[in-house]
Amino acid sequence: MTTPLVTEPLMRRGVTEMAEPILAVESLVKEFDGFRAVDGVSFAVMPGEIRAVIGPNGAGKSTLFSLIIGELRPTSGKVTLDGRDITGLSTHKLMMRGLGCAFQATNVFWRLSVRECLEVAVTSRRRHSEKLFGKFAQDVDDEVASLLDQVGLSGLAQATSRDLSHGDQRALEVALALAMKPKVLLLDEPTAGMSPSETSRAVNLVRELVETNGITVLIVEHDVSVVFSLADVVTVMHQGQTIAEGPPDEIRKNPTVVEVYLGTSEFSKGLS
Ligand SMILES: Nc1ncnc2c1ncn2[C@@H]1O[C@H](COP(=O)(O)OP(=O)(O)OP(=O)(O)O)[C@@H](O)[C@H]1O
Ligand SMILES: [Mg+2]
Incomplete structure (x- = not known):
């Protein structure tokens, strides 16, 4: 079982160390012909949290997303929603259980x-x-x-x-x-192709959803500046694995994270 991270903004929203994670992935693995696109990823998302998953191209973010929303079945590992195993359920069943996705x-x-x-x-x-x-x-x-x-x-x-x-x-x-009426809303690159004003509107919308509806958000996003202004906790993936997890301020300074992003266009936009 992974230890949930309860950051200061979450505590301000009333989430305590005692709360149970609403969404968790445990030792999730997805192999394609022996190649591990997702290689043992675990994390726990608290209710009311905005969790972002970032990582360079090919890190395994979209594959992870597909595993959570039931588009792909994991090779091993599990996904739980509100403590119940939802691994491999169809997207429709997941929707009925409270996992929403902006298709x-x-x-x-x-x-x-x-x-x-x-x-x-x-x-x-x-x-x-x-x-x-x-x-x-x-x-x-x-x-x-x-x-x-x-x-x-x-x-x-x-x-x-x-x-x-x-x-x-x-x-x-x-x-x-x-x-x-999802409990958890998953967003795959919600700001892709958006103009700067559309991006800031989307960021504000997600913030409002969390603050007014108490919804939990898991967001896979390329634009690290969006992630750092929005997320409570950031999970960084590289080559299928989680290489860092923590609040944006820690992630921004994390030497391993900076290293995997060096030379990418994201680096100049928001890291460092
Ligand atoms: N259906 C598939 N069959 C074989 N390999 C795949 C498949 N889907 C993904 N992969 C491989 O798994 C790895 C992770 O891909 P994935 O699309 O999850 O990365 P990503 O982090 O979303 O990348 P990007 O930032 O470019 O969207 C890549 O090497 C990719 O080529
Ligand atoms: Mg992707």
């Missing part, structure tokens, strides 16, 4: 308006589509309005999803994930 919305969704996308998601969570009248419809409307507000899309509710800007599309994907 790229599908083509079907792209033809719908932003509001319609969210109505479908909220209704499907409630699994009562036949009862869509009266109070229930009002509840869905209220929930959709609140999601739109939360991700800053209220003014674009009638827009067709595929016509949204890149940043607004990513915001819609986050809203779709939130519609499932």
Whole structure:
């Protein structure tokens, strides 16, 4: 069992040393034809924590992410959510257990308006589509309005999803994930391809989600400046293994981390 890290910001949010991790990976291994893309990774994420996983190209971040969200089965090791083994469960089952993921919305969704996308998601969570009248419809409307507000899309509710800007599309994907009321939200490179203003909006959104909804976030992110301004705890991967774990200030100064990032474009952006 890994020892959870309870950092100062977490304590301020009421997380104590006694709390149980909400998400944990234990000795996780994924081999592809004998090559270990993920090689014995363990960490424990506390409720209300923003955990970032970083590492240079090929470190194994996306593979780790796929193992957690059930897109890939590990060769060995396990994943637990709220203390229960969720290793190898389908993405759909994981969603029902409270693991949310901001997937790229599908083509079907792209033809719908932003509001319609969210109505479908909220209704499907409630699994009562036949009862869509009266109070229930009002509840869905209220929930959709609140999601739109939360991700800053209220003014674009009638827009067709595929016509949204890149940043607004990513915001819609986050809203779709939130519609499932996840306990833990996983984000894979949420700021990829975003302009600086879209990036800062995304960073603020994640912060707000944690502060207002008490949601836990696991984020795999290339942009280390985003990670250092957002994460409570950073896990650094290199060649499939965890080489460092700690609060951003420690990670930034960690000589091993600096060394694996030397010469990469990320280094000039945020490390050092
Ligand atoms: N399906 C696969 N089959 C074989 N090898 C794979 C497969 N998926 C990933 N790998 C290898 O595993 C290693 C880790 O890849 P992964 O995509 O997880 O890294 P990453 O940290 O996400 O990199 P990046 O920063 O470039 O996104 C790489 O060497 C990659 O080539
Ligand atoms: Mg990747």
